[in-house]
Structures are given as structure tokens and as C-alpha cells.
Amino acid sequence: MLKALLEPKSIAVIGASRTPGKIGYVILKNIMNYGYKGKIYPINPNANEILGLKAYPSVLSVPEEVDVAVIAIPAQEVPKAIEECGKKGVKVAVVISSGFSEVGNVELEEKIVKIAREHGVRILGPNIFGYAYTHLNINATFGPLEIEKGNIALISQSGALGIALMGWTIMNEIGLSALFSVGNMADIDVAELSELLADDPNTKVIAIYLEGVKSGRGREFVEKMSKVTMKKPVVVIKAGRTSRGMKAVASHTGSLAGSDALYDAAFKQSGIIRASTVEEMFDIARAFAQQPLPRGENTIIITNGGGVGVLATDAAELSGVKLIEPSQNLINAFKQTMPWFGSPRNPVDLTGQAVVDNYIKALKVAVESPEIDNIVILYCRTAILDPRDLAKAIVEFYEENKVNKATVISFVGGQDTYDAMKYLNRHNLPSYPSPERAVNALSKMIWYKKFVEHKTRK
Numbered sequence: 137m138l139k140a141l142l143e144p145k146s147i148a149v150i151g152a153s154r155t156p157g158k159i160g161y162v163i164l165k166n167i168m169n170y171g172y173k174g175k176i177y178p179i180n181p182n183a184n185e186i187l188g189l190k191a192y193p194s195v196l197s198v199p200e201e202v203d204v205a206v207i208a209i210p211a212q213e214v215p216k217a218i219e220e221c222g223k224k225g226v227k228v229a230v231v232i233s234s235g236f237s238e239v240g241n242v243e244l245e246e247k248i249v250k251i252a253r254e255h256g257v258r259i260l261g262p263n264i265f266g267y268a269y270t271h272l273n274i275n276a277t278f279g280p281l282e283i284e285k286g287n288i289a290l291i292s293q294s295g296a297l298g299i300a301l302m303g304w305t306i307m308n309e310i311g312l313s314a315l316f317s318v319g320n321m322a323d324i325d326v327a328e329l330s331e332l333l334a335d336d337p338n339t340k341v342i343a344i345y346l347e348g349v350k351s352g353r354g355r356e357f358v359e360k361m362s363k364v365t366m367k368k369p370v371v372v373i374k375a376g377r378t379s380r381g382m383k384a385v386a387s388h389t390g391s392l393a394g395s396d397a398l399y400d401a402a403f404k405q406s407g408i409i410r411a412s413t414v415e416e417m418f419d420i421a422r423a424f425a426q427q428p429l430p431r432g433e434n435t436i437i438i439t440n441g442g443g444v445g446v447l448a449t450d451a452a453e454l455s456g457v458k459l460i461e462p463s464q465n466l467i468n469a470f471k472q473t474m475p476w477f478g479s480p481r482n483p484v485d486l487t488g489q490a491v492v493d494n495y496i497k498a499l500k501v502a503v504e505s506p507e508i509d510n511i512v513i514l515y516c517r518t519a520i521l522d523p524r525d526l527a528k529a530i531v532e533f534y535e536e537n538k539v540n541k542a543t544v545i546s547f548v549g550g551q552d553t554y555d556a557m558k559y560l561n562r563h564n565l566p567s568y569p570s571p572e573r574a575v576n577a578l579s580k581m582i583w584y585k586k587f588v589e590h591k592t593r594k
């Protein structure tokens with residue numbers, strides 16, 4: 137049933153508007169302009185045609201089947217629309233409209249859920265900005281049109297923040313497979329969507345902005361999410377850490393904020409990775425989306441600067457990333473990749489004199505060595521080596537050699553290092569402006585790998 141969201145043959149927009157700027161207009165326009173290839177039916181009793189498409193007075197008057205209906209009409213009219221969706225055989229109603237439990241209108245919300253259950257319709261929302269599934273070119277939101285395509289699925293319990301994050305992911309070239317606004321979660325909740333995405337071949341990692349789980353559904357959340365994390369990594373940013381934050385959550389989505397420690401324990405038990413900031417959530421999600429899972433814990437750092445090497449070493453120690461002590465053989469091999477005053481241990485310091493050739497030779501040694509599972513590549517801007525040249529050479533090396541050791545990168549410097557990192561990111565090499573962020577992302581991948589292994593062995 138829910139699967140219809142990821143494979144609809146047709147979408148109706150109930151409340152598709154003729155008026156530019158209205159929510160029902162923007163949603164219809166986004167669905168059309170993002171390139172959805174299925175049938176699109178605008179529903180509006182006051183119009184014959186909207187944006188060049190034939191409009192129907194009711195979903196019941198559509199001649200063919202309707203899989204998903206996006207509803208953007210005033211709240212009091214939603215029950216009737218859901219009933220008509222039920223009669224029509226619509227599988228999921230995506231209810232954009234506000235004015236339900238979030239403003240104390242609990243009865244109206246219960247009413248739409250009751251009607252939906254009677255007719256076998258599932259409800260996403262109400263009080264949401266819509267949903268997107270980029271592999272079918274579905275953008276049924278009133279957010280920005282051009283969502284970057286990729287394999288991170290994002291679920292947001294906050295509408296406004298979700299829309300803002302859409303813009304943020306576009307700016308930072310973070311590719312999404314799916315995007316769900318869940319709003320009041322009257323019916324479909326975060327756990328159920330995660331289950332859906334766990335089986336979606338286009339999603340590699342699930343990122344969630346969570347305010348809280350509905351009261352009485354904590355145990356169910358842990359049970360469902362424990363199964364989800366065995367299939368896909370899940371990264372959550374849980375708002376309401378502090379007591380004031382919890383109060384803010386309670387008045388925002390009405391979710392049971394619960395004690396933060398309780399959530400922390402529930403996440404650990406379920407294998408969910410917790411991020412502290414939005415930035416960290418995407419740092420981690422990007423690493424999972426772009427890289428293979430670590431084969432093991434043994435990690436090497438390759439750098440041209442002692443300082444960043446030390447920062448990365450500290451970050452690794454603090455986050456439990458195991459830095460290997462290279463064998464004499466490996467030390468000898470690394471020695472061949474650097475000037476005599478470099479350091480062939482861990483971090484492997486190619487020195488400030490390093491050029492592309494030094495990095496590629498050192499990478500070759502690291503990739504071929506059975507002692508090494510994961511690689512951290514660091515670079516500090518020097519006038520000797522243009523970061524864009526290094527980025528190109530690294531991409532070429534990884535692609536040519538089909539490297540399958542988990543790798544994270546940090547380039548530190550100005551605008552050209554930033555451009556170089558964009559290039560690396562576009563080529564599936566997760567790159568960060570500080571060594572700590574790179575190592576942190578790797579540490580979460582290693583933690584997750586160990587969690588899954590441990591659970592599988594049980």
C-alpha cells in the first residue's frame with residue numbers, strides 16, 4: 137500500500153489551484169516540471185484546465201485509476217476528500233493542509249484517520265510540505281523544484297526545516313533519493329517510512345530529523361528501527377535535547393519529547409546513529425551514501441601536513457577509530473613514496489613538499505596493503521600542489537583501480553580547496569573542510585559495521 141508512494145502510476149492534486157503562488161498551484165507545477173512521467177490529474181471544482189492539464193471536479197470523476205492524491209484544500213474539507221479518495225481506490229493521501237492536531241483540532245484529525253481506515257487509504261501528514269522520490273522524478277512538494285538526485289532518503293518531522301533543508305541539500309550538492317515530510321503523523325509515521333525505504337533499492341542511507349515518537353509507540357519504534365538498521369544505516373538528529381528544547385518540541389508537533397537519555401538509549405539499542413547537528417547528519421549520511429562499508433577497523437592517515445595529521449589522530453583516538461601501527465614492510469613501502477624527511481608511520485606524512493605523484497604512490501601502497509581497511513586522505517593548501525590537480529588525480533586513481541576501501545577526505549584551505557572538494561564529492565569521495573569531520577564520519581561507519589556484525593552473530 138505504502139509502496140504506492142514510490143511507484144505511483146498516477147498522482148492527483150486535490151486543490152490544484154489556478155492562482156500562481158498558492159500551495160496547490162506550486163505543488164502541481166513542481167510535479168509537472170520536475171519531470172514525473174506518470175499521469176497527473178488536477179482536481180478543482182472551479183476550473184476546467186490548470187497549467188495546460190484537464191482539471192476534474194472531484195477525484196471520483198477521473199476516468200482512470202489514481203494511486204496517490206496530494207490534498208491541499210482547507211482542513212474542514214479534507215474529510216470529504218479522503219472519503220472520495222477511498223471510494224476511488226487511492227492508496228495514499230498526502231495531506232498538506234494544516235489545521236489539525238497541531239492547533240488542537242484533534243477531533244478533525246481523528247475523523248480523517250477513521251474515514252481513511254474505513255476505506256483502506258493511508259495518510260501521510262496532515263500538516264506537511266509533501267514528498268519527493270527523485271528516481272521517478274516526483275517532486276510533490278511546495279519547496280524548491282530542483283532536488284539533487286542521489287541515494288540519501290530524508291525524513292523530516294518539521295515542515296519549515298524540511299523545506300529549508302531541501303534548499304541546503306541543493307546548495308551542498310547532497311543527492312536525495314526521497315524526501316518525506318511527516319507532520320502530525322496521524323497515520324504513517326517515521327518508523328513505517330523507514331521500513332519502506334529500507335527496501336528501496338535507490339536508497340542507501342536514511343537521514344531523519346526527529347522531534348519525538350508518538351506517545352505509547354516507543355517500543356514499536358525500537359522494534360521496527362532495529363530491523364531497518366540491519367538493512368540500511370539510519371542517521372538521526374533528535375531535537376529537544378535540553379529541557380527547554382523539549383518544551384519547544386511539545387508545543388511544535390505535540391510529540392512526546394521524553395527524556396533525552398531515553399532516546400539516546402533507544403537509538404543505541406536500535407543501531408541508529410545519532411548526530412548532534414544538521415551538518416553532522418549530512419556529513420555521516422554522505423559517507424554512507426558514497427562509500428563502501430568499512431571492511432574492518434584498521435585505518436591509515438595520509439597527509440601532507442603534520443598539523444592536520446595530529447588533529448585527525450586525536451579525532452580518531454577520541455572516536456574509537458583504530459589507527460594501525462604499520463609493519464616494517466609497510467613502513468618500507470611508504471618510505472618509497474616520500475622525501476627522506478617524511479614520516480612513513482601513521483599518519484603517513486608526505487610533507488609540505490608533496491606533489492600528486494607522492495599521494496598516488498602512497499595511496500597505491502595503502503590500497504594494496506592487507507594491513508589497511510580504511511583510508512583518511514588529508515591535504516593542506518600549499519603553493520607546491522594545486523588542490524584541484526590532486527582531486528582529479530585521486531578520482532582517477534579510485535575509478536581506475538575500483539578502490540573498495542572506505543575513504544574519507546579533508547582538504548584544508550581557501551576557495552580552490554573548496555572547489556576541489558566539490559569535485560571529489562561529485563565523484564563519490566566524501567570530503568570535508570576539517571579533518572575532524574572526515575574522521576567523525578568514518579568513525580560512525582565503523583561503528584555501524586560493527587553493530588551489524590555483532591547483531592548478525594547473535
Ligand code: COA
Nearest residue numbers: 151153154155159179180208209210233234263264265295
Ligand atoms: N476540492 C478540490 N479543489 C478545491 C476544493 C475541493 N474540495 N476546495 C477548494 N478547492 C480549490 C480552490 O478553488 C482553489 O483553487 P483556485 O485558486 O483555482 O480557486 C484551491 O483548491 C485551493 O483552495 P483555497 O480555498 O483557495 O485554499 P488555499 O490555497 O488558500 O489554502 C491550504 C489551502 C491547504 C494551502 C491551506 O488551507 C493550508 O492548510 N495551508 C497551510 C499548509 C501548510 O503550511 N502545511 C504544512 C507545511 S509544513
